[in-house]
Amino acid sequence: MGVAALVLGILGLILLIIPVYVTQILGLCLGVVALILGIIGRKQASEEGKPTGMSTAGMVLGIIATALNALAFIACQLCINEVGNNMSQAIEQAQKANQDPKAKEATRKMLQKMQEALREAQKKGE
Amino acid sequence: MHPEVFQFHFLGQQRIFYSYGLMLILAGCCGTLMMAYLARRSGADAWDAIYVALLAIVGGLVGALGLDVLVNYRLYWQQPQFPGMVFFGGLMGGAAASLAFIRHFRLPLRVLMDAAAPALALGHAVGRVGCFLGGCCYGQVTKHPWAVVYNDMRAPATALSQGLEGLHPVQLYEASGLLAICIGLLVCGRLSRLKGSIFAIYLLAYAGLRLFTETLRADPERGRWLMFSTSQWIAISAVCAGLLLLWWNSGTRKRLDPPSAGGIREG
Numbered sequence: 368m369g370v371a372a373l374v375l376g377i378l379g380l381i382l383l384i385i386p387v388y389v390t391q392i393l394g395l396c397l398g399v400v401a402l403i404l405g406i407i408g409r410k411q412a413s414e415e416g417k418p419t420g421m422s423t424a425g426m427v428l429g430i431i432a433t434a435l436n437a438l439a440f441i442a443c444q445l446c447i448n449e450v451g452n453n454m455s456q457a458i459e460q461a462q463k464a465n466q467d468p469k470a471k472e473a474t475r476k477m478l479q480k481m482q483e484a485l486r487e488a489q490k491k492g493e
Numbered sequence: 494m495h496p497e498v499f500q501f502h503f504l505g506q507q508r509i510f511y512s513y514g515l516m517l518i519l520a521g522c523c524g525t526l527m528m529a530y531l532a533r534r535s536g537a538d539a540w541d542a543i544y545v546a547l548l549a550i551v552g553g554l555v556g557a558l559g560l561d562v563l564v565n566y567r568l569y570w571q572q573p574q575f576p577g578m579v580f581f582g583g584l585m586g587g588a589a590a591s592l593a594f595i596r597h598f599r600l601p602l603r604v605l606m607d608a609a610a611p612a613l614a615l616g617h618a619v620g621r622v623g624c625f626l627g628g629c630c631y632g633q634v635t636k637h638p639w640a641v642v643y644n645d646m647r648a649p650a651t652a653l654s655q656g657l658e659g660l661h662p663v664q665l666y667e668a669s670g671l672l673a674i675c676i677g678l679l680v681c682g683r684l685s686r687l688k689g690s691i692f693a694i695y696l697l698a699y700a701g702l703r704l705f706t707e708t709l710r711a712d713p714e715r716g717r718w719l720m721f722s723t724s725q726w727i728a729i730s731a732v733c734a735g736l737l738l739l740w741w742n743s744g745t746r747k748r749l750d751p752p753s754a755g756g757i758r759e760g
Binding site: 399402403406407409410413414426430433434 | 541551
């Protein structure tokens with residue numbers, strides 16, 4: 368189990384480096400699995416009085432792979448999804464603000480910036 | 494708000510590290526260290542507590558993402574995309590993962606649950622600061638002097654605030670409430686008659702806090718049924734679970750904690 372954790376942890380880190388959406392999701396999954404196997408392997412090894420080095424290494428690599436993916440990937444996708452889903456709400460608010468000329472101009476500029484930010488965020492997500 | 498920590502170029506691609514992810518990692522570290530310290534103080538093995546905490550974090554991630562998919566399945570069916578996260582899904586997923594590990598290795602359940610409760614509250618408080626920095630989980634429009642105006646295009650809250658309206662900083666309300674709950678639980682943990690009931694008290698306290706803060710939330714894409722939001726219904730279930738746990742711990746059921754290798758026995 369320690370060997371499996373180590374191998375998956377290394378693979379998870381390698382996949383994180385490759386700048387492709389699918390491999391980064393895979394890297395996150397492998398990091399999580401490496402962490403779980405490393406924990407179970409380390410606990411079993413310590414109970415049986417066996418060396419825990421390989422399981423510890425797998426566990427640490429799993430933690431690093433999961434954490435780095437959380438930093439760079441999960442937050443990014445959440446932001447893209449939230450901005451995209453709330454665009455329709457922003458448009459509704461903008462229509463209500465149509466009565467007030469100042470608010471109308473501010474809303475028009477805001478919508479323009481939001482559309483540019485969404486296009487940019489989608490490009491980065493790809 | 495401050496959604497990005499820093500940007501850098503690597504292998505020809507621009508990479509960004511987000512504040513939300515950084516605060517999630519910080520939350521995990523704070524929670525894990527606190528749980529290890531409290532477990533060791535109660536006589537349990539600190540490494541066992543660290544394993545349980547890490548598995549709870551991983552199970553929590555899976556549960557949080559899974560519950561969002563379950564609640565918003567129609568949206569994800571029409572527009573496949575990476576899901577959001579729901580705390581109560583994380584709580585259930587984390588509980589399932591850690592309980593499976595505790596039962597498999599016959600670890601002292603109630604000692605670890607008592608250590609987990611303040612750690613969970615602290616980690617959650619730190620995570621809510623991440624929500625504030627990222628501009629998600631935002632509140633309704635308000636004229637209070639402490640209202641927060643969002644004008645960063647990357648923040649979901651900007652859709653409502655539009656750089657003009659102030660919103661309730663519900664993320665900070667919840668973070669403050671959770672810190673207070675954490676301190677209260679640490680005090681309760683010192684009282685011998687409450688040992689074994691700390692997790693139940695945490696469930697009751699957080700459910701009450703969440704029922705209140707949900708009335709101030711404004712992010713519209715979350716589920717709703719009858720007069721309550723999905724999270725309010727789950728909070729009501731958490732109150733029932735907390736009361737059940739209190740009843741279970743009152744001695745009307747037989748002890749489930751096996752004698753551990755460390756010789757921890759609960760009186």
